[in-house]
Amino acid sequence: MDNKTMNDVKSFVSENWENVIRDIGRLVAIDSVRGQAQPGMPFGPGPAKALALGLEIAGELGLDTVNCENMIGYAQVGQGEDCLATITHLDVVPSAGWKEDPFTLRRKEGYIIGRGVLDDKGPSVLCLYALKYLKDRGVELRYPVRALLGADEESKMQDLEYYLDNYPAPLFCFSPDANFPLCNGEKGIFHARVISTLPLDKVADIRGGVAPNVIPGSAEAWLRHEGELEPTETVSVQKEGELWHLTAKGVGGHACHPEEANNAIALLVNYILDKDLLRGEEKDFFLGLQRLHCDYYGKGIGAQAKDDMFEPLTIIGGEIGIEDGHIFQSVDSRYPTTSSGDKLKALLEQNWGALARVVKTGDSVPFYMSLDNPAIQVCIQAYNAVTGENAKPYTIGGGTYARHFPNAVSFGPEHPERPAPAFAGPIHGVDEAACEDWMKEALEIYILALLELEKLDY
Numbered sequence: 001m002d003n004k005t006m007n008d009v010k011s012f013v014s015e016n017w018e019n020v021i022r023d024i025g026r027l028v029a030i031d032s033v034r035g036q037a038q039p040g041m042p043f044g045p046g047p048a049k050a051l052a053l054g055l056e057i058a059g060e061l062g063l064d065t066v067n068c069e070n071m072i073g074y075a076q077v078g079q080g081e082d083c084l085a086t087i088t089h090l091d092v093v094p095s096a097g098w099k100e101d102p103f104t105l106r107r108k109e110g111y112i113i114g115r116g117v118l119d120d121k122g123p124s125v126l127c128l129y130a131l132k133y134l135k136d137r138g139v140e141l142r143y144p145v146r147a148l149l150g151a152d153e154e155s156k157m158q159d160l161e162y163y164l165d166n167y168p169a170p171l172f173c174f175s176p177d178a179n180f181p182l183c184n185g186e187k188g189i190f191h192a193r194v195i196s197t198l199p200l201d202k203v204a205d206i207r208g209g210v211a212p213n214v215i216p217g218s219a220e221a222w223l224r225h226e227g228e229l230e231p232t233e234t235v236s237v238q239k240e241g242e243l244w245h246l247t248a249k250g251v252g253g254h255a256c257h258p259e260e261a262n263n264a265i266a267l268l269v270n271y272i273l274d275k276d277l278l279r280g281e282e283k284d285f286f287l288g289l290q291r292l293h294c295d296y297y298g299k300g301i302g303a304q305a306k307d308d309m310f311e312p313l314t315i316i317g318g319e320i321g322i323e324d325g326h327i328f329q330s331v332d333s334r335y336p337t338t339s340s341g342d343k344l345k346a347l348l349e350q351n352w353g354a355l356a357r358v359v360k361t362g363d364s365v366p367f368y369m370s371l372d373n374p375a376i377q378v379c380i381q382a383y384n385a386v387t388g389e390n391a392k393p394y395t396i397g398g399g400t401y402a403r404h405f406p407n408a409v410s411f412g413p414e415h416p417e418r419p420a421p422a423f424a425g426p427i428h429g430v431d432e433a434a435c436e437d438w439m440k441e442a443l444e445i446y447i448l449a450l451l452e453l454e455k456l457d458y
């Protein structure tokens with residue numbers, strides 16, 4: 001990466017910046033949450049409208065565009081299918097609780113604010129402008145470069161499923177839909193449901209959690225119990241007719257980051273067992289729950305695992321409830337290469353024996369790209385060259401677009417490690433914001449990375 005190129009990229013970015021912001025604003029204006037499918041619009045009108053506009057913007061920049069049946073679309077510079085690619089998405093999550101219109105882009109103290117500015121409409125526009133650079137500068141391309149624009153990332157990733165079923169996978173692809181510097185690995189993701197085989201006894205009802213991958217901040221149970229009950233710091237109690245109503249308050253969080261949460265189901269289960277409110281097999285079932293919940297590294301059920309690529313295995317119980325007269329508990333585990341979905345299922349079965357059956361509801365194996373891969377080296381070097389840092393790639397417990405490709409990484413543009421003003425909200429949150437200087441930096445990084453990726457053999 002010579003100075004002349006770096007300077008040229010910098011001036012391209014500043015010359016185009018006002019247009020970048022304008023185009024992000026145009027996309028932000030569309031509420032592209034997944035909706036009811038309609039003829040020709042598999043994810044509903046919002047994502048289809050955003051995709052159409054994304055491709056229109058690409059066309060204005062002089063890029064070729066293809067809409068793949070409103071599932072996904074792409075802009076391209078250069079001819080052919082054996083391409084390098086970026087992948088971003090134009091669908092968004094719902095915008096509840098905003099004081100100002102989430103669909104009107106605001107600019108404040110060097111930040112842009114609006115739904116999707118950072119996840120992932122802003123990065124989508126950056127990718128289109130990176131392609132514009134290649135086109136405007138007449139860069140000779142060994143491989144065409146495709147900017148894939150997904151329309152279903154936030155829901156089911158059916159956009160990408162469709163693409164990979166119908167088109168060859170790119171030679172290498174990066175996805176600006178995560179944190180900088182670069183994510184080269186994602187843990188395995190295992191989901192299961194543990195369903196009690198017992199009829200209800202002392203427990204009349206139990207509820208907690210909203211989704212399998214979310215650690216609940218509160219959980220409740222209604223129990224048959226004669227005698228008094230005292231509340232604790234985390235569990236409140238109330239007599240309701242014949243039943244005791246217990247409410248546990250913990251701290252909610254994401255299954256990927258259990259260290260930041262305090263699972264309310266664990267608090268509830270511990271209370272019930274501490275007070276000895278159950279009998280027989282029902283008590284044994286709850287002891288199984290306690291072993292599951294006692295340690296998010298899986299110690300209680302013997303599921304601990306680690307390797308030298310990922311952080312240690314984590315496991316949490318997300319949703320608890322009653323279905324057809326039986327208690328169920330959902331389980332979410334993020335596992336390194338030394339564990340597997342089958343192993344986890346067997347451990348859960350062992351934990352409960354005949355008291356429960358375990359249904360595997362999802363399993364995606366760990367995804368890892370070697371740090372020796374030249375494409376990864378080139379991307380991280382582009383990042384370090386622009387930022388002046390000496391950053392190293394990282395791995396995560398979550399699942400992104402990248403794991404679905406044979407050859408892909410997540411590559412920015414978020415910077416959770418950099419301090420931001422209080423008014424700048426997070427992705428998926430109220431007042432989602434992106435720092436313009438960091439976005440400029442990201443565009444420079446993407447252009448430089450693509451220029452270097454062009455020089456590699458695949």
Ligand SMILES: [Zn+2]
Pocket residue numbers: 089119120153177
């Ligand atoms: Zn995203």
